[in-house]
Amino acid sequence: MANIAESLKDRIFVRRALEAAIRIGLVVLLVAWCFEFVKPFIVPMVWGIVIAIAVYPAYCWLERALANRRGLAAALITFLMLVVLIGPAVLLAGTLADSAKKLVTSLTDGTLPIPAPPAGIGDWPIIGHPLERFWRLASVNIAGALAEIKPQVTAFGSWMLSAVAGLSLGILQFVLAIIIAGVLLAHAAGGGEAARAIATRMAGERGAEYADLAQATVRSVTRGILGVALIQSLLAGLGFLAVGLPGAGLLALFCLLLAVVQVGPGLILIGASIYVFTEAETTPAVLFLIWNIFVALMDNVLKPMLLGRGSKVPMIVIFVGAIGGFLAEGIIGLFVGSVVLALSYTLFTAWLAEPQPDLAAPADTP
Numbered sequence: 301m302a303n304i305a306e307s308l309k310d311r312i313f314v315r316r317a318l319e320a321a322i323r324i325g326l327v328v329l330l331v332a333w334c335f336e337f338v339k340p341f342i343v344p345m346v347w348g349i350v351i352a353i354a355v356y357p358a359y360c361w362l363e364r365a366l367a368n369r370r371g372l373a374a375a376l377i378t379f380l381m382l383v384v385l386i387g388p389a390v391l392l393a394g395t396l397a398d399s400a401k402k403l404v405t406s407l408t409d410g411t412l413p414i415p416a417p418p419a420g421i422g423d424w425p426i427i428g429h430p431l432e433r434f435w436r437l438a439s440v441n442i443a444g445a446l447a448e449i450k451p452q453v454t455a456f457g458s459w460m461l462s463a464v465a466g467l468s469l470g471i472l473q474f475v476l477a478i479i480i481a482g483v484l485l486a487h488a489a490g491g492g493e494a495a496r497a498i499a500t501r502m503a504g505e506r507g508a509e510y511a512d513l514a515q516a517t518v519r520s521v522t523r524g525i526l527g528v529a530l531i532q533s534l535l536a537g538l539g540f541l542a543v544g545l546p547g548a549g550l551l552a553l554f555c556l557l558l559a560v561v562q563v564g565p566g567l568i569l570i571g572a573s574i575y576v577f578t579e580a581e582t583t584p585a586v587l588f589l590i591w592n593i594f595v596a597l598m599d600n601v602l603k604p605m606l607l608g609r610g611s612k613v614p615m616i617v618i619f620v621g622a623i624g625g626f627l628a629e630g631i632i633g634l635f636v637g638s639v640v641l642a643l644s645y646t647l648f649t650a651w652l653a654e655p656q657p658d659l660a661a662p663a664d665t666p
Contacts, residue, residue, distance in 0.1 A: 343629050344473045347636050348480025352488070353515055354522035355381070359485045370486050378482030385530070386475055414439045470630045477632070506654070510647060517613070517646040518639055525618060526635050528602045529559030532595055536565055539591045543576050543584060557626070559599070560634055561619045566596045613642040 338345075355377060363373040417435035422428045438445035484491055499514075500507030537552030545551065551572060555565035569592040577585045618638045625637015 341476075343632055343636055344477040345480055346640065347473070347477035347632055348484060350518055350522055350636070350639050351381070351477060351481035352484040352491075353518045354527070355481070356485065356488060356519075359488070370488075374482045374486035377485065378478060381478045381481070382475065385478070385534075386471065414442060470632045473630075473632045510650065513650055514643055514647060517643050521613065521618070521639050521642045522635075524603050525562070526560060526638065528599045529556060531602070532556075532559045532565055532599060535595045535598075536569060536592070539588060539595065540572060543580060543588050545572055545576065557622075557634070560622045560638060562615045564596065564599070569596050613645055617641050617645045 359373055359377050362377055363370055366373050366376075414435075416439045417432050421435070422432035424431070434445060434448070437448075495515075496508045496511045498507075499511035533552050533556035536555045537548055540548035540551055551568055555568050558565050558568065573585070573589045573592050576588050580588075618641075621638035621641030622634050623637075624641075625633030625635070627633070629636065
């Protein structure tokens with residue numbers, strides 16, 4: 301009888317374990333299937349959430365001004381973001397595409413003008429002599445010089461064209477993210493409660509505190525670092541377009557990259573000012589220089605105004621997140637990567653600083 305009971309228990313255990321494995325497998329399969337469907341929208345959704353958190357104070361002010369009409373306020377702020385951000389971005393992207401196509405065509409046809417190498421470059425150690433020889437050959441016979449590096453030129457051309465295509469996709473993702481942000485703002489109250497409930501489930505009684513810290517960090521990094529960088533690059537790009545600078549879109553993209561990683565667009569602006577002084581008349585060149593000085597120094601005023609609690613993130617974290625996000629997801633990853641990594645760093649350090657309970661056994665009392 302004992303053997304029969306033991307065998308019955310084993311069969312029941314195996315059956316329950318098999319049922320549990322099947323259920324877990326079905327759940328995992330369902331989650332993986334859902335992930336495949338939503339994967340193309342993950343980055344725009346994350347960026348939409350970030351934008352919604354960043355502009356929420358402005359949305360609240362607009363909602364009060366419109367007599368608490370949430371839908372109208374969300375629609376209006378979405379329209380304003382599309383006009384202010386997407387309009388100049390599309391304009392600069394068009395110039396970037398034209399510049400990339402012209403550069404690839406010039407390299408392919410061998411018509412790109414290249415000046416003679418400067419004197420003394422051949423005296424540089426190690427690379428001086430081969431660099432001078434190649435540069436001199438390219439200045440008189442660019443087709444022959446390109447023939448020596450044909451695989452590299454082909455790879456560079458393909459990369460440039462794919463980068464332009466990726467930029468167009470990034471702008472579409474940006475538009476989608478702004479629309480998602482508008483929808484989230486219209487349901488901000490329910491979204492905030494859901495976020496705190498999820499944080500409480502994951503982190504216990506301190507979940508609400510972590511949710512508030514995450515909100516402050518996202519808002520601070522988005523407005524104080526990414527917002528300032530975006531404003532600087534857009535204003536710099538508009539200045540490039542105003543003076544007819546070649547490759548204005550590409551230069552604006554470089555300004556954006558340097559501003560996000562906290563190097564600043566100063567180097568690009570200085571080079572652009574020197575070029576305009578050599579090519580244009582004195583009056584527009586001086587006005588362009590004044591504009592560039594204003595753009596280069598504006599972060600010294602905007603950052604102290606926009607940075608707040610939750611902003612104490614090392615710049616190396618912003619740098620790694622921005623560059624890694626850009627390489628992984630394109631132009632929108634430049635923003636999402638820095639915010640996600642900064643948020644992860646902040647929450648991780650907060651978790652490390654959380655006091656640990658005393659697990660030692662209590663001393664015996666007489």
